[in-house]
Amino acid sequence: xxxxVLAKLAGAVLTCALVSVLVFLATEAxxxxxxxxxxxxxxSPAEIEAxxxxxxxxxxxxxxxxxxxxxxxxxxxxxxxxxxxxxxQLVAERAGASAVLGAVTVxxxxxxxxxxxxxxxxxxxxxxxxxxxxTSLGLVSIPEFVVxxxxxxxFAVGLGVLPAVSVFPAxxxxxxxxEILVLPIAALLAVSLAQNVRLIRAGVAEVSASDAVESxxxxxxxxxxxxxxxxxxxxxxxxxxxxxxxxxYLLGGTLVAETMFGYPGLAAALVExxxxxxxPVVQAVALLVxxxxxxxxxxxxxxxxxxxxxxxxxx
Amino acid sequence: MERTPVHNTxxxxxxxxxATALAGTAALAACGTSTSATGRAxxxxxTGGAPHRGGRLRCAFVGGSGESRNPLxxxxxxxxxxxxxxxxxxxxxxxDGKPQWRxxxxxxxxxxATQWTVRVREGITFAxxxxxxxxxxxxxxxxxxxxPTVLGALLADLDPNSIKVSDPRTLVLGLHRPHALFDLxxxxxxxxxxxxxxxxxxxxxxxxxxxKDYAAGRSSLLVPNPSYxxxxxxxxxxxxxxxxxVNDQNARLNGLKAGQFDYASSLPLVTARTEAANxxxxxxxxxxxxxxxxxxxxxxxxxPFTRAQVAQAMKLAVDxxxxxxxxxxxxxxxxxxxxxxxxxxxDPNLPQPRYDPEQAKRLLADAGMPGLAVTLRTSDYxxxxxxxxxxxxxxxxxxxxxxxxxxxxxSDYYSDPKVLVSTPLxxxxxHPQPLPLMLLEYYGSxxxxxxxxxxxxxxxxxxTAVRSTVDESARAEVVRQLQRRVATDGGDIVYARVPSxxxxxxxxxxxxxxxxxxxPSLRNAYLA
Numbered sequence: 001x002x003x004x005v006l007a008k009l010a011g012a013v014l015t016c017a018l019v020s021v022l023v024f025l026a027t028e029a030x031x032x033x034x035x036x037x038x039x040x041x042x043x044s045p046a047e048i049e050a051x052x053x054x055x056x057x058x059x060x061x062x063x064x065x066x067x068x069x070x071x072x073x074x075x076x077x078x079x080x081x082x083x084x085x086x087x088x089q090l091v092a093e094r095a096g097a098s099a100v101l102g103a104v105t106v107x108x109x110x111x112x113x114x115x116x117x118x119x120x121x122x123x124x125x126x127x128x129x130x131x132x133x134x135t136s137l138g139l140v141s142i143p144e145f146v147v148x149x150x151x152x153x154x155f156a157v158g159l160g161v162l163p164a165v166s167v168f169p170a171x172x173x174x175x176x177x178x179e180i181l182v183l184p185i186a187a188l189l190a191v192s193l194a195q196n197v198r199l200i201r202a203g204v205a206e207v208s209a210s211d212a213v214e215s216x217x218x219x220x221x222x223x224x225x226x227x228x229x230x231x232x233x234x235x236x237x238x239x240x241x242x243x244x245x246x247x248x249y250l251l252g253g254t255l256v257a258e259t260m261f262g263y264p265g266l267a268a269a270l271v272e273x274x275x276x277x278x279x280p281v282v283q284a285v286a287l288l289v290x291x292x293x294x295x296x297x298x299x300x301x302x303x304x305x306x307x308x309x310x311x312x313x314x315x
Numbered sequence: 316m317e318r319t320p321v322h323n324t325x326x327x328x329x330x331x332x333x334a335t336a337l338a339g340t341a342a343l344a345a346c347g348t349s350t351s352a353t354g355r356a357x358x359x360x361x362t363g364g365a366p367h368r369g370g371r372l373r374c375a376f377v378g379g380s381g382e383s384r385n386p387l388x389x390x391x392x393x394x395x396x397x398x399x400x401x402x403x404x405x406x407x408x409x410x411d412g413k414p415q416w417r418x419x420x421x422x423x424x425x426x427x428a429t430q431w432t433v434r435v436r437e438g439i440t441f442a443x444x445x446x447x448x449x450x451x452x453x454x455x456x457x458x459x460x461x462x463p464t465v466l467g468a469l470l471a472d473l474d475p476n477s478i479k480v481s482d483p484r485t486l487v488l489g490l491h492r493p494h495a496l497f498d499l500x501x502x503x504x505x506x507x508x509x510x511x512x513x514x515x516x517x518x519x520x521x522x523x524x525x526x527k528d529y530a531a532g533r534s535s536l537l538v539p540n541p542s543y544x545x546x547x548x549x550x551x552x553x554x555x556x557x558x559x560x561v562n563d564q565n566a567r568l569n570g571l572k573a574g575q576f577d578y579a580s581s582l583p584l585v586t587a588r589t590e591a592a593n594x595x596x597x598x599x600x601x602x603x604x605x606x607x608x609x610x611x612x613x614x615x616x617x618x619p620f621t622r623a624q625v626a627q628a629m630k631l632a633v634d635x636x637x638x639x640x641x642x643x644x645x646x647x648x649x650x651x652x653x654x655x656x657x658x659x660x661x662d663p664n665l666p667q668p669r670y671d672p673e674q675a676k677r678l679l680a681d682a683g684m685p686g687l688a689v690t691l692r693t694s695d696y697x698x699x700x701x702x703x704x705x706x707x708x709x710x711x712x713x714x715x716x717x718x719x720x721x722x723x724x725x726s727d728y729y730s731d732p733k734v735l736v737s738t739p740l741x742x743x744x745x746h747p748q749p750l751p752l753m754l755l756e757y758y759g760s761x762x763x764x765x766x767x768x769x770x771x772x773x774x775x776x777x778x779t780a781v782r783s784t785v786d787e788s789a790r791a792e793v794v795r796q797l798q799r800r801v802a803t804d805g806g807d808i809v810y811a812r813v814p815s816x817x818x819x820x821x822x823x824x825x826x827x828x829x830x831x832x833x834x835p836s837l838r839n840a841y842l843a
Contacts (some may be wrong), residue, residue: 032730035463038391041729043468044763048732051463082381082391083531084516090380090531156573164569165375165576167559170530262561262570264533269380272532272562275726276381 008301012294016287020072023286024065027279033057034081034277055081068283078280080273087280090269095288098265100174101257102250104181105188109250110243112189113196118232120197121204133201136194148187148260155183166263174263184257192246199242203235237307244300366825370842371555374578375567376834378560382531385515386506387458390465393580394560396504396834398535401556403506403520404439406452407498408829408836412659412749414502417545418447418521420484428495428785431488439544441509441519449486453478454510456488468763469503493783495790499749502830523551523838534559552825552841571596571818577842578819578826581833584698587646587816599817600646601832604657606812608650608745609642609699611691611707613806616768617739619689620806624682629689629740630668630808631675632714633707638811642702646816650809653802654757655750657812662795665802672713679715688717693742694728699813700742707810736765746833751781751794758801767806774800 032040035052052058056067071078077087120132139147156164166180174181207213208231216226255267266285273281378394389399407416416422420436439447457478460470477489490497508518521544524537535558539551559576561567564583571579572595590596613620613629620626635649650656651665679685693704701722708718729735743766747753756763759770759778770778777797784790801807815833819826825839 031727036730036732037726039463039465039468040732041735041764042390042465043463044471045732047463047468047471054463080381083383083388084385085383085531093530094380094532152569152573157569160573162573163575164573165559165561165566167533167561167570167575169557170528170534170536259563260566262563262566264380264530264560268562269532272379272381277726278381281380 004305005302008298012291012298015294016290019286019290020069020283021065023283024061024068024279027274027277027282028061030277032277034279037275037277038082057081064279068280072283072287077284080281081278082273082276082281087284090281091266091284091288094264094266094269094285097174097263098254098258098267101181101184101188101254101263101265102247105185105192105250106247108185108189109193109196109246112193113200113243114232114236116193117197117200118204118227118235120201121206121235122208122227122231124201124205124209129201132197136197136201139190139194140198142191144187144191144256145260147190148183148257151183151186152260164261166261180261180263184254184261184263187257187260188250188254192250196239196243196246199239200236203239204231207231207235233307237304240304240307241297241300244296247296366550366552366839366841367843368552368841369554371557372553372578372823372837372840372842373557373559373576374580374837375559375561375570375576376580377562378532378558379562380532382560383516384518384526384529386508386518386520387462387464387466387515389504389506392560393834394535394558396831397837398526398537398558399504399506399520400522400834400836401524401537401551401838402522402526403508403518404447404522405502406433406505406507407502409499409502409749410829414498418452418507419501422498422501424495424497424785426785428493428497428783429490431490431497431501433486433488433501435484435486437484439521440542441521442525442540442542443519444542445509445519447507447509447521448483449480450483450510452507453480453486454512455505455507458508458512459505466504469500472497472500495781495783495785496749496751496755499752523549524556527555532560549839550825550837550841552839556837556840568818571820577823578817580817580835582816582818584644584646584813584816586818587814588644590818595820596818597821597823599819599826599832600814601828602657603648603812603814604747605828605832606647606657606747606814607697607699608654608656608747608809609638609703609811609813610650610654610743610745611704611808611810612741612743612766613808614737614739614766614768615806617737619684619687620739620768622682622684623804624678625684625687626804626806628675628678628682628687628714628716629711631671631678632711632716633668633808633810634670634710635668635810636670637710638703638706641706642699643811643813647811647813650811651802652805652807652809653798654745654807654809655747655753655798656809657747658750660750660791660794660798662798665799670710672710672715675714675716686715686717688719689740690719690721691740691742692721692723692738694723694725696725696728697744699811700744703810704742732764741766750798751790754778754794754797754801755782758797758805767801 034055035048035057039048039051079086080090116132120129123129152164155162162182163180166184168174168177168180213226213230216230254265258265258268270285376394376397378392382392382395386399386403389396404417406419407414418436418439420434423432435449435452441447457475459466460473460475472490472492472494474489474491479487481487512518523540523543525540526535527538528536537556543551561570564581567579568582568586570576587598613626615621639647639649651667653665655661679687691704693701695701704720711718755778757766759775777793780793781790784793822842824843825841827836827839829836
């Protein structure tokens with residue numbers, strides 16, 4: 001187990017290094033830089049050059065990357081090329097907001113996905129299954145922005161019971177205004193819940209139709225024992241990696257929800273930074289998203305090993 | 316969805332030369348309040364009766380994580396600019412095309428416009444209580460001049476070594492070369508901060524409000540400056556002013572309709588139709604001098620546009636009426652191939668170009684270029700650019716001109732100055748500024764961005780005359796001559812002018828454009 005963890009950790013560090021290089025190369029390949037993005041068409045070429053010098057963009061790419069790497073390894077992610085704000089502060093604030101959105105979504109997602117997926121899978125073919133399956137199939141095929149627009153027009157603009165824009169005042173945090181989280185989370189849940197329900201339903205349906213479960217039932221094993229001890233471990237464990245991927249998607253790619261609802265999260269900041277060629281911010285966000293994704297996948301892998309019903313049996 | 320505000324907040328061609336004329340209410344009344352297509356008359360500025368005091372005004376603007384409180388970066392996003400306008404006082408603003416001085420009391424040139432004397436108003440104090448003097452103005456201008464920013468670029472003609480403070484209320488500014496319109500330049504967002512300011516993110520201002528809470532990309536909460544020097548003539552009227560950063564234009568509108576905001580700026584143009592009958596909203600459509608000028612710009616120094624017949628044919632191949640119907644959704648007006656068409660100095664009798672594809676065909680045949688094929692560089696950088704370009708592809712077919720679009724992502728469109736001045740044909744959207752300043756910025760050998768190519772000697776002579784003629788009426792005549800020349804022989808095809816749309820609750824008043832309709836002045840804003 002230790003060797004597995006160490007190997008995975010080494011792989012994770014390598015992945016982060018690789019992503020840093022690739023992201024830097026991608027920003028290099030893009031047209032223009034932070035100086036031309038700020039002043040292009042608005043100031044003379046000499047002034048653009050002066051800004052470039054001020055930001056250190058006139059140094060060779062390898063020097064800039066080396067400089068960034070050296071400081072990053074020492075925990076210093078530099079300052080935004082646009083606002084001059086320390087990147088760590090900017091990213092931490094945005095990541096905190098995204099984490100709240102993601103965490104609440106996940107906390108709701110896991111029990112709902114397990115509950116609905118299991119309910120549908122156990123009664124496969126029944127009325128409840130048909131209702132859950134048809135609804136989740138429908139939601140999977142509707143893009144988030146459509147779900148978001150519908151939710152906004154009904155609950156915010158129409159009924160006026162929820163805010164249309166998920167902004168919260170300076171000096172406060174999103175949890176002190178929980179109402180702003182409702183619509184973005186509902187939009188995120190609608191799509192990711194549907195995917196996970198379908199995944200778990202399939203696993204549960206397959207296991208509960210298996211010979212082992214059938215014979216346990218015939219032998220009078222109580223239903224709750226069958227569900228908790230026989231069906232769920234076998235059905236849920238294979239779904240864990242997919243669930244982890246879904247969570248990393250929620251953390252790294254809540255862009256649609258953040259944009260639609262004006263929620264000041266990490267994904268929105270990343271898109272702005274890419275547009276303004278704010279390389280230090282892009283680098284830091286990319287690194288953070290990579291670390292989180294790798295960590296989630298690592299956790300899922302380890303969980304799968306730990307929860308594997310056959311583990312220990314073979315040994 | 317909008318792209319990052321750093322890119323699409325300000326039209327680059329617009330901010331290059333700063334604020335425009337005609338912001339006063341009298342001029343707005345004279346200009347009319349736009350289209351009747353909305354059913355209800357929209358308002359150009361939210362001016363109401365006697366101002367009320369108190370309350371919290373919540374306004375949604377384009378902002379983003381790149382926001383900054385640094386006055387040197389006030390042009391980074393709309394929200395930054397609107398905030399700076401109430402936290403700081405500018406040297407002056409432009410109202411009715413003329414400077415309305417704020418920190419400055421008067422600004423006078425010498426005989427050849429190489430030296431300008433600025434008198435500083437007495438009795439202004441910074442938020443901390445320190446008096447604002449000529450030393451502060453000198454420090455402010457030197458700082459702007461030496462900074463690689465949009466505001467620094469405006470002061471390129473100012474010689475930082477010849478800024479002399481002659482007494483606590485007077486300073487003299489020496490220029491590198493004559494500039495008879497330097498007073499207009501000084502009215503462009505020169506927000507004054509105290510001498511020796513080093514921490515610009517926390518620079519003190521002398522404006523009607525101060526920042527109480529601030530989070531980039533989220534909101535700025537402002538409260539009245541209790542010692543504001545000019546409160547006898549207007550605001551601050553509000554207990555609290557909250558500027559909320561919302562980058563998606565539909566989100567801004569939804570937030571306004573759901574009651575989260577009292578004012579939402581820069582909405583989709585179609586809002587002017589969809590919300591026209593909504594009694595809970597007042598639409599804010601600016602006076603015509605603020606409308607965005609949509610154009611195709613031919614570089615007359617590059618083939619095939621070096622030939623007068625080709626340039627003429629390109630203009631004849633545009634169906635301007637169709638552009639107004641489709642691109643501007645009926646809310647705009649047809650352009651007459653001149654920038655700054657609604658400027659008070661503009662020639663009101665410019666001919667209206669017509670759509671005559673047959674004549675265009677004949678001209679091309681005469682030039683030996685029937686079946687002309689051109690590439691139009693365009694982008695969805697700003698509403699109307701790509702829409703107009705796509706419409707032109709169809710319209711030009713009737714003249715036998717094959718237009719191919721070269722679509723560039725919005726964030727790349729203005730990023731390379733060399734490309735901008737060496738592209739034969741491109742889409743531009745210009746936010747109008749004082750006409751003489753625009754002429755100096757975009758035409759002639761001394762231009763920063765000569766989109767239409769190098770000028771001939773005659774045009775250069777006229778531009779030099781504008782720059783050096785101190786006498787106002789003589790200069791106005793030269794400006795009109797220049798404008799007529801640019802409209803008839805130049806490379807600009809201004810096909811339509813399109814308003815921006817903002818909206819507010821009926822209780823909101825006192826929001827004034829004062830140079831920028833999309834980034835208005837909230838100094839005198841109140842709720843009633």
